[in-house]
Structures are given as structure tokens and as C-alpha cells.
Amino acid sequence: MSHLYLSHFGLRQPPFDITPDPRFFFVGGQRGALLEGIAHAVFDTPGIILVIGEVGSGKTMLCRMLAQRLRDQCTLIYLANPSFGPQEILRGIAADLGLTPEAGEPLPLALQRALLELHARGRQAVLLIDEAQAMPPESIEEVKLLSNLETGDRKLLQIILFGQPELDDLLSQPRLRQVRDRVVHRFAIPPLPPEDASRYLDHRLACAGSAGAELFDTDARRLLVTRAQGSVRRLNILADQSLLAAYAAGASRVQREHVDKVLRTNQPGNATAPSGTVSATRLRPWWQRALIGVAGVGVGTLAGWWLAQRSESTADLQPVAPLLATSDATTPPPSAAPSSPLATSETTAPTVPAANATAEAPASPASSTPPSAGNAAPQSALQPVGVPPTTAPLPAAQSVGARYAHLDSAVRQIVLDSRAALDAPDRAGYTLQVGIETDSRALARWTALPRPDGWPLWIHDRHYKGQPAPVWAVYLGWFETREAARTALRTLSPEWAREKPQIRTLAAIRDEGYPEQPPR
Secondary structure, three states: OOOOOHHHHOOOOOOOOOOOOHHHOOOOOOHHHHHHHHHHHHHHOOOEEEEEOOOOOOHHHHHHHHHHHHOOOEEEEEEOOOOOOHHHHHHHHHHHOOOOOOOOOOHHHHHHHHHHHHHHOOOEEEEEEOOHHHOOHHHHHHHHHHOOOEOOOOEOEEEEEEEOOHHHHHHOOHHHHHHHHHEEEEEEOOOOOHHHHHHHHHHHHHHOOOOOOOOEOHHHHHHHHHHHOOOHHHHHHHHHHHHHHHHHOOOOOEOHHHHHHHHHHHOOOOOOOOHHHOOHHHOOOHHHHHHHHOOOOOHHHHHHHHHHHOOOOOOOOOOOOOHHHOOOOOOOOOOOOOOOOOOOOOOOOOOOOOOOOOOOOOOOOOOOOOOOOOOOOOOOOOOOOOOOOOOOOOOOHHHHHHHOOOOOHHHHHHHHHHHHHHOOOOOOOEEEEEEEEOOHHHHHHHHHOOOOOOOOEEEEEEEOOOOOOOEEEEEEEEEOOHHHHHHHHHOOOHHHHOOOOEEEEHHHHHOOEOOOOOOO
């Protein structure tokens, strides 16, 4: 977020940074009550706990606050990128525990030994899994087996799954019915209601050092709250851009005209578009979008020109700081959380007074921006929109060429095309992750499968913290809406569906690191 306007408005730090900083946790909008409810459930009822929320709702902030709340009483294990196979999941848990298996000792037995040692010291082990909707079914089944470990009166491991609504879809699979039966609490993170959204703005400003001055007038505040539609991230982004627009105009506070300018910039050619069309990817001003495609123009030169012109501007969308030094992936646009298909009732959080603390900044950015006018329109609900035009530059040709030189020529071309398609920072939509390979030689089998007309095949090498080598993720199709992706998922042919595909958002995929780029 922007630092340009801090001294102008008398602030110590950016008030609307989307990085989840616990100092800014906001207890309104049921967030404080949810934190209390989840913390209580950890010690109250043995079993699996679900925390479901849309992108931008504050899952990562809640997870971070929960870790702070439990760290003195529990030993925490955190998995930020759980889309590995069962053995990789077990190794990740063992690494977080600092566990070194004895020679010839099976990893599950080593984990049981470590958990029993923690229990003997009076420590409860808690496994936090973020973006759990990305887990392969067999990995979830492996985690479920860990939940079986217990003493005569207590579970050795409490498991909390944080995920988007797709996690409900994943757990509704018949093969995961035993996991579903272990779910004892399901917490849903609701959108911020308007009155809490207005309080949220004041709270973040106060935490950033505001001396109490009214930095948003009534009309500007009302418009911001309306256009944010209950999304914490969207409110952060719009408020930050509006402060920057007011600063560029030399105003002492944000007025409606500054918010209008931000909204017009976010929706070029459609200033009267409904609020639901605002998306994180379109919250980039024109000069940032132009910067992506202009070679040789320095950021400092462009910023200097902007300041001289005093034109409206905004801040780049920054990746979310991960919990416990790991990354946070994100996904679909905010919407009402669907009713759970689980055979458990949704937990209602206890009432907690809305006191103190700091406001919430959610997880990784996602987008619902429709494709540009030049893209081919889908011919049916199953028809992908096609591969949108590339707007993000690839890394230097020499390094990319060297990196993929060992691949078969057909696979190499797909990988390069995939990077161009997936790296575009303003790319929105959904795709189906159909497989993961650890050996690049196995990728050829995917390229040989027949694909539905117009559906792209993408292959993306992904690198995770603590892993010595990348894995290869395989994606099929590009869809404008989640419903279209769900329809496509239900109609996949057996050869594409055999590894239990999952719906992924392009925004979440972009946050997963390449070997030369640590995961965000």
C-alpha cells in the first residue's frame, strides 16, 4: 500500500495495508467472537474444526491471531501450502515439530512418539492448515488418521482447516465421509456489515496513528462501504486509493469526488458499473497497468511524472505476509458463503464485546474481473473463455530457457505458455487442477490426453519452502465463473478426472513460488 500520503495525513504507517498485521485486528463483524469460539473449541471438543471464508474475509488474519492466542498453551504446526501428497504432508508436520525419525522408524510412528512426548509435558499439539481446499483427498485422509492418535482421555493432535467454500465441496466427496464425520465445529467468516465496516475504517486509522481527525467525509465513507460489499480486503484497497487520490489533489480529507475517481479508474469505460464488478485485479490504476507493458521506463521516472501532474493514483496490490513465515494463497471473489454440505451444524460464535485491538487484513488477493473485450466469449457454461492475452512479462529469456532446457520440446512450450498465461497480474478466473507430478518426465502423458475444444492445458512448476525440488502442477481449462468451473468438473472424462481434480483460482496459483522466486 502507499506510503506517499502518511505525513500529509499525520499517520505513522499505512492504515489500509492488506498484509495481516495482528496489531490491526478488528474485533467487530463477529471477528472477535470467532476468535474466541475457535480458541474455545480447540480445548473443548476433540475433532476436526473447519473455518470457512471467502477470499478477502480475513482467514489469514484470524489464523495468525489464533496462533498468537494459543502459542503459550500449545505447540503449533502450520501448513500454508497443503497441496502435497500424504508423505509430503507427514514430512512437513515432522519438520515443524523438529522431529528426526530414528533409523528405520516409520514416519507415522515417529510422529506418534513426538506427540506423546508433547502430551507428557502437558502441551496440546494443534495443526493449522491454510488453504485446505487445495489438499488432495488422499492427503486429507492421511491427516484424518493423525486425528485418531489419542490417549485414554485426550486427542494428541487437534486439527483446524482454514479454507474457502470449495473445502465444503471437497469434503462432500463420498471417499471423505469419514473425515466429514470427524468435523465437530464449522465456523463461517461473514462479510462485514455496513455499520462495522464504517467502524473498521476508524479503527485502522487510529491504529495507524491518526489523531482523531475525520479523514473520510460522510458521503465518501458511505460510498466506500457500499462498494466494498462486506469484503475487508476490498475496503482496504479502496480506502487506501482514496487517501492517495485526496493527497494527490492536496485535500485535507477524502471526499466523495476522490472515491468516485478511484472507482472510475478501477473500472475504465464503465464508471456506472454496479459495485459487484469491482475486483482486486482491476484496482490497479492505468499507470501501473501501462508500466507492465513498457520496457525501459524506470519506476522512479514514472512516479516523478505522476507527482508533478498530481493525478490520481493508487498502490500496488501486495502479496499477503504469511503466517509463521509462510505463504498465503487466495481465491474467488467475495460472495455469500454457501450452505455447508457437511453433516454437521454450522457453529455460532459466542458473543464477545467489540473492544480494543486492531483491524483485520485478509489473505492473498483474488479477482473476479471479466475478460477483456478482445477475448473470445464462452460458448456455453462449460466452454472456457480461452487463454487471455498476456500482460505480464516473463523472466529473462536466458534464465527461463536454461531452466526448462531439459524438458521435451512440446512440454517446454506448454510450460512457457503457461507462465505467460498464469503470471499476468490482472488475470482472473478459474481453472481445474487435474494433477501433480514430481518427475518432469511424467508430464508427457498429460500432453497426450485429448482435451475439450478450446480448453488450454497449463503446466506450472511450483516451489515450496523447505522442499529441495519443485513439483509440477497440471491445470486444464480456463473459466470465467466458479459455477462454470464446477459444471466442467462434473463432466470431465475419466482420464482427466482420475486424480480427483480441484477448482483453483488463478490468483491463488500466482502466489505459489517458482524455483527462482520464494513462495509469497
